[in-house]
Amino acid sequence: MAEKVTLEYKGHPLRRKDNLIYYGSMSDKYIAMLQITETKKVKDMDVATRVVVQLQLTDPELKSRDRVVKKTEKNSLYAAMDVAYVWLTRSLKTA
Numbered sequence: 001m002a003e004k005v006t007l008e009y010k011g012h013p014l015r016r017k018d019n020l021i022y023y024g025s026m027s028d029k030y031i032a033m034l035q036i037t038e039t040k041k042v043k044d045m046d047v048a049t050r051v052v053v054q055l056q057l058t059d060p061e062l063k064s065r066d067r068v069v070k071k072t073e074k075n076s077l078y079a080a081m082d083v084a085y086v087w088l089t090r091s092l093k094t095a
Contacts, residue, residue, distance in 0.1 A: 010085050023084050026058050030069070030091040032084035036077070051080035055087040 007014040015022040024031035038050035055070040070087055074080040 009081060012085070012088060023081070024088050024092075028092055029058060030088060031056055031058055032088045034077070034080050034084060048077040048080075049075060051075075051077055053080045053083050053087075055084075055091060 009023065012024050019036040021034040021036070022031055023034065033054045033056055035052045035054075036048045036050070037052055038048070039046040040049050041047075051074050053072050053074060054068050056067040057069060059067065069091070072083060074083060
């Protein structure tokens, strides 16, 4: 029987749906959402060249626009993940 593998980055879970990456756990107060808005071809692979990062509250009672705490745009997925990690870690420590 196959075991379900959960992807993680620096101790927080990752979930991907198309061009959206959710970083963190919905059971926590905050998550980071990364949206890949632009890519370029490098050999046979699409590489992200523009990624919008949002730190969001997970409260289902709030409207989606009211959940956004911080927002930025980065030129690579690595830079976006780095910002998301810092924001998420700091926010969860103060929560």
